[in-house]
Amino acid sequence: MERERKIEILAESAKYDVSCSSSGVENNTRQGTVGSTAVSGICHSFTPDGRCVSLLKLLFTNACIFDCHYCINRKSNAIPRATFTPQEVADLTMDFYMRNYIEGLFLSSAIIKNPDYTCELLIKTLKILREEKGFRGYIHVKAIPGADEKLIEALGFLADRMSVNVELPSRESLKLLAPDKDPFDLYKPMKQITTVKKEQEFLPAVRRGPSFVPAGQSTQMIIGASPESDRSIVKISENLYQKYQLKRVYYSAYIPVNQDNLLPAVTTEPPLLREHRLYQADWLLRFYKFTADEILSEDKPNFNLYLDPKANWAVQNYQRFPVDVQTASYEQLLRVPGIGPKSAQNIVKARKYYRLHLTDLKKLGIVIKRAQYFIACNHETPAGLIKDPEWIITSLISSKQYEVLKKHNTQSTSEQLSLFDVERFEHAKSR
Ligand code: SF4
Secondary structure (H helix, E strand, O other): OOHHHHHHHHHHHHOOOOOOOOOOOOOOOOOOOOOOOOOOEEEEEEOOOOOEEEEEEEEOEOOOOOOOOOOOOOOOOOOOOOEOOHHHHHHHHHHHHHOOOOOEEEEEOOOOOOHHHHHHHHHHHHHHHHHHOOOOOEEEEEOOOOOOHHHHHHHHOOOOEEEOOOEOOOHHHHHHHOOOOOHHHHHHHHHHHHHHHHHHHHOOHHHOOOOOOOOOEEEEEEEOOOOOOHHHHHHHHHHHHHHHOOOEEEEEEOOOOOOOOOOOOOOOOOOHHHHHHHHHHHHHHHHOOOOHHHHOOOOOOOOOOOOOHHHHHHHHOHHHOOEEOOOOOHHHHHOOOOOOHHHHHHHHHHOOOOOOOHHHOHHHOOOHHHHOOOEEEOOEOOOOOOOOHHHHHHHHOOHHHHHHHHHHOOHHHHHHHOOOOHHHHHHHHHO
């Protein structure tokens, strides 16, 4: 089969994989325009020093031996199949690299023949790149669950980042929807990567040798194919960050591609807003020192689609506000909607030198429009502050935002609106 035909087939099969930062972005590009990241091809990732790099995104093969219900590449689907050779992937990567289109490679694969065989093919590819072609660019590769530990280790010494996809947010769903996958096989490589990395860190610099997965590991979860609550998903992410020091958890709104009794109907819209809320909650876990139990409770296990998780937490805990920006700790400041890590640092730094006034806050990076309901400054509160959480909720949602959200608000989300009364919103806005 021609290389171009393989690229066409495998690009189509790879487009539902989101384990990189620009996946899922629709740029509305047309023929004759530039900048499409939607169909696969080039995606983006962030290096440990925060640089954004363009990656060539390739699926090594779609000839899978597994039959995961939610996947376009499952063995029971009658789709065109193709498999690259290691040499082809290495050549493609070098071609794109030499033309300055990319800075690295994002290589994923279905399971061909068996996990060991698949992993060996990936190792061979990376060896050609690293050892024969001298490629020093960034490589993100999928760790193949079920492959021998020695193979996973060999792959890790050739890659910058590895990812093992958790796929679904519970063992029960995995058993039902990915019957060939053993949950143990998913967590084993994650654990191994964490252990080898830690062992390497403890070695004196002169004895460390080549770096093992220097950019760490990430994972991906499909959202909306199975019935888990938002709270259980956020708790899994928290656990993964703590236990395996993951760099990122990616959330992928389920896109129905197969007609299947165990899955939502093919006409179901991907829950994109829910995916967005999960990314916001993930941000709170990683940068705002929130715990999963603070973000969502057992009583309210799903996101309020009308408010971001931080604003939602703030109105539910309104008794903690307003916080005085002149005296509050860094941690208290971080909890205020409209104040992020950078602006909280700015406040802490600035108030060492002068007494802050409400008029100073904008210059320090605070989004006053959001923060105004939750702050005081030298006992001064912003004009018009009304200490009524219901009124604040209404004010935090603009009419435009409300209309967009209402459009997204499908049946399955109605339960998630418990904090917010739609009729009251419409009434308040019409006053
Ligand atoms: S292992 Fe499952 S999810 Fe992965 S490519 Fe095969 S069928 Fe798809």
